[in-house]
Amino acid sequence: MASFTLHGIPVSRGIAIGRAHILAPAALDVKHYLVPQEQVEAEVQRLQKAIATVHKELQTIWNDLPKDSPAELGAFIDVHALILSDPMIAEVPLDIIRSRYYNAEWALVTQIDELSAQFDEIEDAYLRERKSDIQQVGERVLKVLTGTASTLPSNADGDESVGRMIVVAHDISPADMLQFKDRAFGGFVTDLGGQNSHTAIVARSLDIPAAVGMFNASALIQQDDWVIIDGDAGVVIVDPAPSVLEQYRERQAKLLRDRKKLGKLRKTPAITRDGTPITLLANIELPDDCPGALEAGAMGVGLFRSEFLFMGRTGYVNKLPSEDEQFESYRKAVVAMKGRPVTIRTLDIGADKPLDAAEQTALNPALGLRAIRFCLAEPQMFLAQLRAILRASAYGPIKLLIPMLAHAFEIDQSLAMIEQAKGQLRDAGKKFDPLIQVGAMIEIPAAALTLPLFVKRMDFLSIGTNDLIQYTLAIDRADHEVAHLYNPLHPAVLYLLSSTIAMGAKAGIPVSVCGEMAGDIKLTRLLLGMGLREFSMHPTQLLAVKQEILNSDLGAIAPHMKKILRAMEPSMIMSAVEQLRAEGNPA
Numbered sequence: 001m002a003s004f005t006l007h008g009i010p011v012s013r014g015i016a017i018g019r020a021h022i023l024a025p026a027a028l029d030v031k032h033y034l035v036p037q038e039q040v041e042a043e044v045q046r047l048q049k050a051i052a053t054v055h056k057e058l059q060t061i062w063n064d065l066p067k068d069s070p071a072e073l074g075a076f077i078d079v080h081a082l083i084l085s086d087p088m089i090a091e092v093p094l095d096i097i098r099s100r101y102y103n104a105e106w107a108l109v110t111q112i113d114e115l116s117a118q119f120d121e122i123e124d125a126y127l128r129e130r131k132s133d134i135q136q137v138g139e140r141v142l143k144v145l146t147g148t149a150s151t152l153p154s155n156a157d158g159d160e161s162v163g164r165m166i167v168v169a170h171d172i173s174p175a176d177m178l179q180f181k182d183r184a185f186g187g188f189v190t191d192l193g194g195q196n197s198h199t200a201i202v203a204r205s206l207d208i209p210a211a212v213g214m215f216n217a218s219a220l221i222q223q224d225d226w227v228i229i230d231g232d233a234g235v236v237i238v239d240p241a242p243s244v245l246e247q248y249r250e251r252q253a254k255l256l257r258d259r260k261k262l263g264k265l266r267k268t269p270a271i272t273r274d275g276t277p278i279t280l281l282a283n284i285e286l287p288d289d290c291p292g293a294l295e296a297g298a299m300g301v302g303l304f305r306s307e308f309l310f311m312g313r314t315g316y317v318n319k320l321p322s323e324d325e326q327f328e329s330y331r332k333a334v335v336a337m338k339g340r341p342v343t344i345r346t347l348d349i350g351a352d353k354p355l356d357a358a359e360q361t362a363l364n365p366a367l368g369l370r371a372i373r374f375c376l377a378e379p380q381m382f383l384a385q386l387r388a389i390l391r392a393s394a395y396g397p398i399k400l401l402i403p404m405l406a407h408a409f410e411i412d413q414s415l416a417m418i419e420q421a422k423g424q425l426r427d428a429g430k431k432f433d434p435l436i437q438v439g440a441m442i443e444i445p446a447a448a449l450t451l452p453l454f455v456k457r458m459d460f461l462s463i464g465t466n467d468l469i470q471y472t473l474a475i476d477r478a479d480h481e482v483a484h485l486y487n488p489l490h491p492a493v494l495y496l497l498s499s500t501i502a503m504g505a506k507a508g509i510p511v512s513v514c515g516e517m518a519g520d521i522k523l524t525r526l527l528l529g530m531g532l533r534e535f536s537m538h539p540t541q542l543l544a545v546k547q548e549i550l551n552s553d554l555g556a557i558a559p560h561m562k563k564i565l566r567a568m569e570p571s572m573i574m575s576a577v578e579q580l581r582a583e584g585n586p587a
């Protein structure tokens with residue numbers, strides 16, 4: 001096949017070279033045809049074989065479950081195995097093939113549609129929900145029948161070729177991304193997605209090259225095609241010529257050498273050339289990310305996105321993690337960080353982080369019942385999370401961070417619920433840190449514009465630039481069609497950012513940035529110039545940012561800041577920021 005190049009949005013840097021592994025979309029459009037009478041038994045056997053393969057797949061997943069995975073995960077696999085063995089899946093479709101001569105896929109889909117319709121009628125919500133389990137089991141069998149890859153190949157045997165595999169998909173949900181955490185994949189390419197969609201963020205946290213917003217890459221790239229991802233340029237080259245491959249291999253080797261050099265900075269304190277210490281913190285999704293954060297030299301966790309404990313639990317017997325399960329996760333994180341502070345953000349569910357894809361019904365989820373709005377609407381769930389976080393605070397320094405606040409009453413209600421949770425723990429005789437610090441995410445323009453409300457009530461602030469940009473510029477951060485409008489250097493964004501940092505400093509309360517801007521070395525000096533002294537980012541970005549800080553001189557940055565913050569013309573802002581970066585760096 002001739003080589004071709006696709007252009008998209010660069011979201012995670014570096015170069016990946018490997019063979020494509022196509023992830024099939026969840027819903028399959030199957031072929032419908034009638035089987036000649038003499039081939040009916042062969043068709044029946046084809047379906048039986050596919051069902052047996054899925055039984056084996058489920059067994060393998062069950063065997064490979066990490067020891068610390070939630071108990072519900074095992075139960076969920078058991079439920080799927082039971083469904084697969086039930087005559088309604090294991091036998092009725094075979095009868096359909098025999099009686100109606102349908103091909104295996106058609107017979108299976110017919111039966112699943114029939115069962116789904118019956119489930120819709122059921123009044124009991126729990127039983128009704130089992131419909132999605134049946135559909136998932138059906139999809140698994142269909143994918144085996146159609147030969148479409150459905151699950152990730154195991155790399156438990158350390159097969160090196162898996163490490164070079166490039167995952168190509170129409171879209172990958174943040175929850176699905178979690179399954180990549182333990183696997184050594186080379187890179188990601190998706191048709192959908194934007195610079196700061198949560199899928200992109202997880203790809204960066206895995207430190208593997210990725211390009212998103214590729215429109216129809218998953219249709220154009222074939223299983224096992226050779227693929228190069230240039231994560232810096234957002235370019236994907238399919239079936240490259242040998243000379244191109246060679247060139248990229250050299251670039252890849254150089255990047256690896258540069259990265260090794262950065263590793264030497266691990267223990268070096270982050271201090272500007274003129275002696276100002278800067279705090280570098282890690283963003284994490286799960287407690288297991290803590291060793292990586294320590295390894296990168298993080299001084300603590302600036303953002304623990306707790307919603308990742310809640311996501312992707314569709315079909316579980318128990319859909320939300322219990323208070324105890326959460327407590328164990330938070331405790332694990334704070335113990336792993338060995339005395340360094342861990343900032344746990346309360347559940348920030350909604351928009352591109354749905355609890356369950358099937359539940360996303362809001363007309364405009366990014367503006368809907370998400371994050372703190374959802375928590376205040378579900379007080380029992382919120383109280384359980386607050387108690388779990390508070391209980392973990394008895395084991396090390398924890399800070400509580402509330403997302404998406406915009407109104408004074410939301411702050412007051414959140415604080416009141418924290419007090420209520422403390423009271424419940426006191427009554428139960430459970431230990432916690434009574435002086436736990438509580439902070440607010442500043443990520444809605446209204447919050448940045450009414451900062452005195454926050455400064456008065458909160459112990460610290462953390463600016464979520466990802467959402468602040470989304471809401472200031474009215475751009476869906478996950479929508480590739482408007483990705484070109486997502487500009488962190490828009491003067492309105494710079495104004496909100498710099499005024500928040502300045503007001504926090506004036507009031508004497510700590511302000512950090514935990515959005516993706518904090519980990520972008522092109523913007524490190526700009527943020528230093530605004531007065532930012534606390535940056536929270538993926539551990540993988542931390543050493544490069546540290547290097548930039550070590551080469552920066554606050555005195556040299558200061559004279560440029562007025563010009564940048566007053567400018568309105570994007571080209572002027574861009575060139576001033578580039579100049580800022582070039583000036584302090586050694587040639």
Ligand code: PEP
Pocket residue numbers: 303305348443463464465466467468514515516
């Ligand atoms: C942000 O909005 O910048 C942020 C850090 O939170 P999230 O990306 O999880 O929405």
Ligand code: MG
Pocket residue numbers: 403443464466467
């Ligand atoms: Mg946010």
